[in-house]
Amino acid sequence: xxxxxxxxxxxxxxxxxxxxxxxxxxxxxxxxxxxxxxxxxxxxxxxxxxxxxxxxxxxxxxxxxxxxxxxxxxxxxxxxxxxxxxxxxxxxxxxxxxxxxxxxxxxxxxxxxxxxxxxxxxxxxxxxxxxxxxxxxxxxxxxxxxxxxxxxxxxxxxxxxxxxxxxxxxxxxxxxxxxxxxxxxxxxxxxxxxxxxxxxxxxxxxxxxxxxxxxxxxxxxxxxxxxxxxxxxxxxxxxxxxxxxxxxxxxxxxxxxxxxxxxxxx
Amino acid sequence: xxxxxxxxxxxxxxxxxxxxxxxxxxxxxxxxxxxxxxxxxxxxxxxxxxxxxxxxxxxxxxxxxxxxxxxxxxxxxxxxxxxxxxxxxxxxxxxxxxxxxxxxxxxxxxxxxxxxxxxxxxxxxxxxxxxxxxxxxxxxxxxxxxxxxxxxxxxxxxxxxxxxxxxxxxxxxxxxxxxxxxxxxxxxxxxxxxxxxxxxxxxxxxxxxxxxxxxxxxxxxxxxxxxxxxxxxxxxxxxxxxxxxxxxxxxxxxxxxxxxxxxxxxxxxxxxxxxxxxxxxxxxxxxxxxxxxxxxxxxxxxxxxxxxxxxxxxxxxxxxxxxxxxxxxxxxxxxxxxxxxxxx
Ligand SMILES: Nc1ncnc2c1ncn2[C@@H]1O[C@H](COP(=O)(O)OP(=O)(O)O)[C@@H](O)[C@H]1O
Ligand SMILES: [Mg+2]
Numbered sequence: 001x002x003x004x005x006x007x008x009x010x011x012x013x014x015x016x017x018x019x020x021x022x023x024x025x026x027x028x029x030x031x032x033x034x035x036x037x038x039x040x041x042x043x044x045x046x047x048x049x050x051x052x053x054x055x056x057x058x059x060x061x062x063x064x065x066x067x068x069x070x071x072x073x074x075x076x077x078x079x080x081x082x083x084x085x086x087x088x089x090x091x092x093x094x095x096x097x098x099x100x101x102x103x104x105x106x107x108x109x110x111x112x113x114x115x116x117x118x119x120x121x122x123x124x125x126x127x128x129x130x131x132x133x134x135x136x137x138x139x140x141x142x143x144x145x146x147x148x149x150x151x152x153x154x155x156x157x158x159x160x161x162x163x164x165x166x167x168x169x170x171x172x173x174x175x176x177x178x179x180x181x182x183x184x185x186x187x188x189x190x191x192x193x194x195x196x197x198x199x200x201x202x203x204x205x206x207x208x209x210x211x212x213x214x215x216x217x218x219x220x221x222x223x224x225x226x227x228x229x230x231x232x233x234x235x236x237x238x239x240x241x242x243x244x245x246x247x248x249x250x251x252x253x254x255x256x257x258x259x260x261x262x263x264x265x266x
Numbered sequence: 267x268x269x270x271x272x273x274x275x276x277x278x279x280x281x282x283x284x285x286x287x288x289x290x291x292x293x294x295x296x297x298x299x300x301x302x303x304x305x306x307x308x309x310x311x312x313x314x315x316x317x318x319x320x321x322x323x324x325x326x327x328x329x330x331x332x333x334x335x336x337x338x339x340x341x342x343x344x345x346x347x348x349x350x351x352x353x354x355x356x357x358x359x360x361x362x363x364x365x366x367x368x369x370x371x372x373x374x375x376x377x378x379x380x381x382x383x384x385x386x387x388x389x390x391x392x393x394x395x396x397x398x399x400x401x402x403x404x405x406x407x408x409x410x411x412x413x414x415x416x417x418x419x420x421x422x423x424x425x426x427x428x429x430x431x432x433x434x435x436x437x438x439x440x441x442x443x444x445x446x447x448x449x450x451x452x453x454x455x456x457x458x459x460x461x462x463x464x465x466x467x468x469x470x471x472x473x474x475x476x477x478x479x480x481x482x483x484x485x486x487x488x489x490x491x492x493x494x495x496x497x498x499x500x501x502x503x504x505x506x507x508x509x510x511x512x513x514x515x516x517x518x519x520x521x522x523x524x525x526x527x528x529x530x531x532x533x534x535x536x537x538x539x540x541x542x543x544x545x546x547x548x549x550x551x552x553x554x555x556x557x558x559x560x561x562x563x564x565x566x567x568x569x570x571x572x573x574x575x576x577x578x579x580x581x582x583x584x585x586x587x588x589x590x591x592x593x594x595x596x597x598x599x600x601x602x603x604x605x606x607x608x609x610x
Contacts, residue, residue, distance in 0.1 A: 106460045107464075116456065117460045117468075
């Protein structure tokens with residue numbers, strides 16, 4: 001499948017079974033075939049970008065991987081387990097978390113409480129109607145993650161009053177709080193100012209190598225700096241695969257994407 | 267908002283003063299104004315609990331309150347209703363609460379998949395169904411309602427010792443208030459609020475959204491059941507009219523007058539409603555048009571402040587504070603500061 005990728009940094013992907021394996025994945029919405037026939041293997045620790053013009057089906061593919069809805073064709077395997085028809089919440093304990101293209105935060109809670117809810121999400125005890133000794137550690141962990149994504153100064157603010165950039169940082173914090181093995185990031189740089197993008201890139205590069213990263217991103221500087229593998233989608237299909245330099249040199253990619261004013265989404 | 271460090275002292279003063287009121291107030295006031303306000307306050311708290319933490323406006327709370335009341339009447343063998351049980355009043359009350367919670371969970375299973383106006387309509391439908399069932403099933407509701415429901419012995423007589431049931435209602439009110447505040451800071455309570463703000467994210471974080479909502483609705487039913495039991499102890503009777511559409515609307519008005527998003531608003535709204543209801547009736551011009559007059563006052567309050575009376579108090583006290591001391595940067599934004607007080 002992905003054998004052509006020669007100069008990759010990770011070697012784990014080829015030797016060990018992939019942690020994410022898609023086979024013939026398709027998703028139809030009424031008359032729209034948003035995703036069709038996608039085969040994809042992602043190895044442990046891999047950093048992969050999914051590129052493609054708007055409407056290519058990238059977010060839909062993420063939704064299928066995360067379990068927001070099942071695929072209409074094909075199968076999804078996570079960490080060696082067939083999860084094709086499992087709901088999203090059953091995939092979190094396996095080590096899968098995600099961010100959303102449009103922030104989905106708890107506007108009526110503080111930043112710290114947003115992260116706390118995310119920490120408890122994977123820790124369990126969702127129905128515990130009392131507090132106990134564990135909460136101190138869980139709150140502590142939430143605050144540490146806030147610190148890690150650069151929100152230390154606003155932990156006690158309500159999320160509704162955060163700037164757009166801070167909300168995007170919190171999106172990533174929510175995904176990291178789940179102690180993930182695989183993170184799906186859907187356009188994390190969307191709407192960020194230049195300096196914020198640089199900070200985001202640094203943070204992504206600094207993530208532990210035990211965390212596997214799958215990233216949708218329109219900003220080529222962010223995407224091609226962070227990723228070591230690139231999957232190019234168009235019209236629901238995978239149309240090219242390779243290293244960032246191969247993708248930069250690919251004529252089809254240029255025609256589809258890079259040619260059309262990349263990097264300046266609005 | 268009032269500074270967090272003052273919440274406990276203010277709350278304690280309010281409760282102590284409330285507990286001493288029977289000494290200075292007439293029996294009529296204690297029973298017809300104060301006790302009635304507390305009972306309606308607890309019922310409204312069940313609504314505000316779901317609204318403030320869950321973003322759900324439920325119109326089924328009066329129906330659930332009625333289920334508890336009818337259950338007590340039937341189980342304790344009052345005049346009317348089935349005559350097969352003759353339970354001890356405490357046991358009857360306990361079973362009534364359990365039955366109400368079970369019915370609440372059943373409604374919750376259906377309602378937990380909906381939001382906004384759909385949730386409102388579904389809960390309204392359940393409220394109406396409960397009323398119709400009791401109206402048709404005269405075996406359960408008696409012909410003129412269930413009458414002469416006896417109070418537990420320790421409460422003495424409602425006529426002679428009205429302060430006893432009042433104190434019970436006060437204690438339950440305080441427990442409900444503290445319980446809701448405490449719950450808001452537990453993992454379950456925060457999960458419920460997370461679902462209010464973004465259910466899709468909660469699923470992506472691994473939460474079972476439907477289950478959490480269903481159980482939360484059951485908790486709301488539990489609070490409504492407490493009010494329902496206290497109501498029949500105090501009132502000694504219940505009929506299908508008790509859970510008619512008018513009480514449903516009045517309870518919603520109480521919650522909105524008090525402020526849908528602050529639990530203390532439940533009792534503030536109830537007290538205002540009960541006082542107005544009593545006073546307006548004695549004005550010649552109003553007479554039987556109490557509902558119309560209440561509706562106009564309701565409109566004025568809502569137009570003045572969408573946050574109800576609690577919202578008005580809040581903005582007044584923050585204006586007064588602003589002229590007094592410099593703004594704290596994060597203080598007011600920290601909406602949970604108030605809730606933290608409840609448990610630290
Ligand atoms: N929930 C949905 N219902 C109907 N159509 C959808 C839905 N989600 C995506 N689509 C359609 O699927 C196609 C791919 O969308 P999407 O996956 O969001 O693309 P991308 O993320 O690559 O911009 C688009 O034509 C979009 O309109
Ligand atoms: Mg997208």
